Amino acid sequence: MRFLPVFLDIKTGPVVLIGAGELLRAKLRVLAAAGARIRVHATDNNHDLSGVGADDAGRITFVNGDPLTADLTGVIAIVCAGAGDIGVAMSARARSLGLPVNVMDDLDHSSFIFPAIVDRGDVVVAVGTGGASPVVARRVREKIEALLPARIGDLAEFIGGFRKSIHAAIAEFPLRRRFWERVIDGPIGALVLAGRKAEAEAALKAVADPTAFALADKPAGQVALVGAGPGDPDLLTIKALRALQDADVVFYDELVSTEILDRIRRDTARIPVGRRVGKSGIGQDAINKLMIEAAQSGQRVVRLKGGDPFVFGRGGEEVEALRAAGVAYSIVPGITAGLGAAADFEVPLTYRHEALRITFLTAHKARDAETVDWSTLTDTRMTVVVYMGMTAAPAVREGLLAAGRSPETPVGVFARVTRPDAQGAIGPLADLPELVKRLDGGPAILIIGDVVRHAGAFRHQSPRQIISELLEAAQ
Template sequence: MRFLPVFLDLQSGVVLLVGAGELVRAKLRLLASAGASVRWYATDGSHDVSGLDAAVDARIERATGDPLTSDLSGVIAILCAGAGDIGVAMSARAKAVGLPINVMDDLAHSTFIFPAIVDRGDVVVAVGTGGASPVVARRVRERIEAVLPARIGDLAAFIGSFRKSMHARIPEFPLRRRFWERVIDGPIGALVLAGRKDEAEKALNEIADPSAFAGASKDGKAEGRVTLVGAGPGDPDLLTIKALRALQDADIVFYDELVSPEILDRIRRDAARIPVGRRVGKPGIGQDAINKLLIDAAKAGQRAVRLKGGDPFIFGRGGEEIEELRAAGVAYSVVPGITAGLGAAAQFEAPLTYRHEALRITFLTAHKAKDAETVDWSVLTDRKMTIVVYMGMTAAPSVRAGLLAAGRLPQTPVGVFARVTRADAQAVVGTLENLPALVEKIDGGPAILIIGDVVAHSAPWRQSNLNQVISKLLDAAE
């Protein structure tokens, strides 16, 4: 992120505008709509504002003379639109005195840029692309416009009118935040968005105990809880809406090592983040310590999230954690996530079931060779069963040996799918007899092994066959 989005108080000074033509007129409309006072130097000598409404005209000071030598006292920002070479010179002058400047369509000479704006009164959304593509920014703005309630600004103003009084009644900040969340998400917020502000105000005034409304315990403190959230295999777009809401509501997040940075970016900015996971060969803090952290956070009144890669209940120890939470009397909930096996199947078009070919699925974990040795492979020899092995890279030789010894065919298709759904995802396919060699072609995990005839329907398998055909044709041509 090169440009930090900030909001400039246009009531605190004058905006100096330099330029001419329709580009300047567009900036005049924008600045006037934001309540700015504008000092305009028309580079073509014409201050004609015909076609602009009177409200815009009233906020314009028509300046004469040379903007390069003008008095900059009281100026809070400089804009150049259709100013030609004067824009470059104004940029040098602005930078010399530390004033922010925007030279339209000239990123090199600008110290700030204009985002695409969604204006809902007190709610303003700014969308930027760092100047790289204003068209992309506009497209994003259009999508936000489509989903943002028309009266969302009224809701912000409504809450603003009650903030000071509620601050006095609910001094504890976490509890106060939860109070407003319940207002926004509940019937009162719905009334404001429906244009029934008077009814909403009446309902808010009738709340006798704001702390209790916010969910405080008997001692007046916020009640804590723990939410186990499945982060999925890595792609942040695969997070559920419920998972995103939990991450935005959390006071503290305990996350696994395998949770991607892109997903961590979805956590509320002021929430505490505690890494508690481990990777192969690197010891973690231990499950007992994790359980204690979750319980302590909840009993301190915090909304804690236990953020896990994949799904909490598929090799995620979610069951163990909720048993401990239940025993400690801590409230909890579980938000499922897309498990890595499903992510691999979807990304690489490897259907885990297939009519007449694959009627059953088995999920198992083989973190180490000794894990694979404890598996009863004799129940996994059915050709119509797909086997999905988690954490199976290290144990690949034992997985192969166990299945072959039990009678699974050496020619059974297998796929090794690494870092699934991420930008650096990788797939290698082949047969069961060559499984360890396939794993060696992978540039690091985590990886999923899929074993069964369904792998022959996958995109990597089809591509592999195509490459073989092309190679044979080339050999024949020689």
């Protein structure tokens, strides 16, 4: 993120606008609609105010003279639109004075940029792409426009009018948040959004005890076991996103990506509890205890787990602990890493007449692989998906070969699936340990079976980095 999104208080001083033509007039309309006082240096001497409202026109002053020598005392920002070389020179002057400056379509000479704006009064949504693609920003704005109620700004203004009195009545922040959630999500908020503000004000003023109001419908603490998927935040379900936004505390695994953690509400407590290879965690019993204690204190808890909670995620153990403690819980499934790898690298886990069965297993360490009955996995029409199998790759190979699986069986090793830095290595089962060494670390999924021949690497140039060894059997 190059540009930090901030909101400038345009009531604190004038904005200087420099330029010509329709570019200047477009920025003039935006600034005027925002309520700014504007000093305009029109380099084409065009003082046309068409498209600007009568009330807004009173805040606009056209100034003669060279903007490079103009008095900038009290000015809060400078905008150049269609200003040519003057824009570059004005940028240098603004920077020397410590003033924010925007030179339209010139990131190198701008210290701030204009976002695409959704304006709902007190609710303003700014969408930016760092100046890279205003068209993308406008498309995002259009989608947000369609989602937001027309009177959402009225609701924000309504709440602002009562904020101080409620703050004085309810000292605890979590309880105040519950109070406003109940207002926004209940009949009072519905009245405001319906345009019946006077009725909403009367209803809120009738609340004699704000604390009791907040606690009246306070739900008991609960836990949501949420699958974070294999890493791509776009693969989170809507239900998972809702749980992350509602949570008071999130206990998350180490393998959950930063991009997914960014979807958690900002004031939510985040506590890492997972473990990785070579690093011991706090232990499952301790995790269970933390979840139960948080829920019993009335908090909304999310246990955020990579992939799916019920696929090698110990979700079953956690459910048993929550049941025994009498804690309410819900389960939000996620895309398991095996399915993420299959989609990312175009490996169909089943294929008509070729692969009729799938086996998922975990081989975190070599001794895990040694406990597997490999004789049940020799059917050529079975796809074997191995989780956490990088360390145990030699034992996986030896187990399958000893059981009779062909050394030419196609194998794919797919690391960090669905993430931008995903990698894959494809080759025969005999070379499995070597394939693992070609990748830049895990976590990784092993897919073993004839279906690997259908992977994108064998048919066209994959968008992912695939280190491919063409199999003799695939020729």
